[in-house]
Amino acid sequence: MHRVFIPEEVIAQVEAQRGKVNRYESISGPNTALLVIDLQNVFMLPGMPIEVPATRGIVPNVNRLADAVRKAGGRVIWVKMSLQGQTDEWSAFFATDPRPSSLAELQPGSQGFELHAALDVRPEDTILVKKRFSAFIQGSSDVDQVLRAAGVDTIVIAGTVTNVCCESSARDAMMLNYRVVFVADATAALSDAEHNATLVNMVRVFADVRRTDEVIEILSRSRA
Structure with a gap:
């Protein structure tokens, strides 16, 4: 699991800007969805072409979050990445980064x-497939429609890769007017530096950065 570190100057600047660091002190369980991003074998099994070793360490926290969200009346959505047919549709990316083993x-x-x-x-639970790093960008998946139909206004982000698909999805969800909670110890990247860079971006603008225990505590209060 990553050593989570957000610089003190960032915390101070955020507090000065909006008066507090954490955005949300309450979460309505029935209006919440846990989005678990890309915890697929290709990222998790040893020796896979795009293995992210830290993913294996976050599994207990992801499962705890899923249990807490279900008990609070929320939804759990497992999002899977597919690159089927994407080399043509996404040609500008794959022309310079072909990754044949990852594609397979x-x-x-x-x-x-x-x-x-x-x-x-x-x-x-719900299992959805996306075709881009962000689950919310147009044409990637129908996650936005699924969430809106269920009355979801709050999204809890877990999974991998922190600074790629998790960050992309969190940014776009926030821009689509969802309340976003980004779980620092239930997301994984290739390095602490990449992971923490995303947490800085999230806490500054895009999301409420919390740890698993905090999210579970807030959800439990919503059931009281």
């Missing part, structure tokens, strides 16, 4: 595409 493992039916076996995925 992010095709439906491959081992890499599947969710990791240690995740506590329940029958009542």
